Amino acid sequence: MKLDIVTIFPDYFAPLDVSLLGKARQRGDVDAHVHDLRGWAHDRHRTVDDTPYGGGPGMVMKPEPWGEALDAIVPPGSSARLVVPTPSGRPFTQELAGAYAAEPWLVFACGRYEGIDARVIEDARSRMPVDEVSIGDYVLAGGESAVLVMVEAVTRLLPGVLGNAGSAADDSFAPGRMEALLEGPVYTKPPDWRGRPVPPVLMSGNHGAIARWRRDEALRRTAAIRPELIARNALDDADRRTLSE
Numbered sequence: 433m434k435l436d437i438v439t440i441f442p443d444y445f446a447p448l449d450v451s452l453l454g455k456a457r458q459r460g461d462v463d464a465h466v467h468d469l470r471g472w473a474h475d476r477h478r479t480v481d482d483t484p485y486g487g488g489p490g491m492v493m494k495p496e497p498w499g500e501a502l503d504a505i506v507p508p509g510s511s512a513r514l515v516v517p518t519p520s521g522r523p524f525t526q527e528l529a530g531a532y533a534a535e536p537w538l539v540f541a542c543g544r545y546e547g548i549d550a551r552v553i554e555d556a557r558s559r560m561p562v563d564e565v566s567i568g569d570y571v572l573a574g575g576e577s578a579v580l581v582m583v584e585a586v587t588r589l590l591p592g593v594l595g596n597a598g599s600a601a602d603d604s605f606a607p608g609r610m611e612a613l614l615e616g617p618v619y620t621k622p623p624d625w626r627g628r629p630v631p632p633v634l635m636s637g638n639h640g641a642i643a644r645w646r647r648d649e650a651l652r653r654t655a656a657i658r659p660e661l662i663a664r665n666a667l668d669d670a671d672r673r674t675l676s677e
């Protein structure tokens with residue numbers, strides 16, 4: 433997968449060289465490049481923002497630097513998917529992460545201030561798919577953190593990027609497995625810690641009982657914390673008994 437990120441804070445993406453993504457880049461699974469938007473701001477002060485038409489607080493990112501940057505990064509005739517983090521975007525979900533993991537080329541545009549001049553998005557839409565995406569109902573100072581979140585969620589799904597193969601398939605929001613149930617508790621050695629034992633079923637070697645116990649814990653946690661997700665799951669009689677306890 434090819435990744436390009438456009439930002440006025442390129443140093444923000446130093447973490448991309450660490451952890452899983454660092455290894456994926458070394459192996460060539462991910463070809464990531466970070467671009468400083470100011471490289472396409474040609475005035476002496478490399479200005480990237482200006483006051484909003486119609487008045488109002490804050491500043492808006494000028495269209496010219498963005499237009500030149502996107503033309504340089506995605507030459508006319510080539511096509512990438514442009515992803516723009518914004519509080520007013522469609523929700524970023526595990527499903528969307530999965531769709532992005534199948535994309536050959538993603539370009540992320542990091543907005544700052546009050547946002548990017550809307551004509552930049554319009555112009556980009558005329559030659560590539562553009563998604564305005566929200567990672568949650570809160571406002572950040574800029575898109576950089578949101579891009580780190582999305583890049584991590586997407587690249588961990590790439591074949592070979594995950595440490596222990598396949599654990600993405602076990603994700604609580606992974607399609608098909610536990611559908612949309614929240615993960616229950618997990619345990620490792622020691623068997624007794626500060627007088628707190630590990631649930632005995634997990635030491636029983638009875639894989640049917642263990643799977644049942646794990647699903648029950650996930651059902652109970654989901655019903656308690658995210659009841660609206662229960663309806664997204666196909667429940668059997670055993671599930672309904674657990675939830676009625």
Ligand SMILES: COC(=O)COc1cccc(COC(=O)c2cn[nH]c2)c1
Nearest residue numbers: 518519543547548566567568572574575
């Ligand atoms: C067309 O898109 C734009 O203009 C984007 O502009 C901005 C302006 C300020 C902040 C951000 C960053 O995104 C979030 O705050 C965000 C994303 N998810 N949840 C919160 C982006």
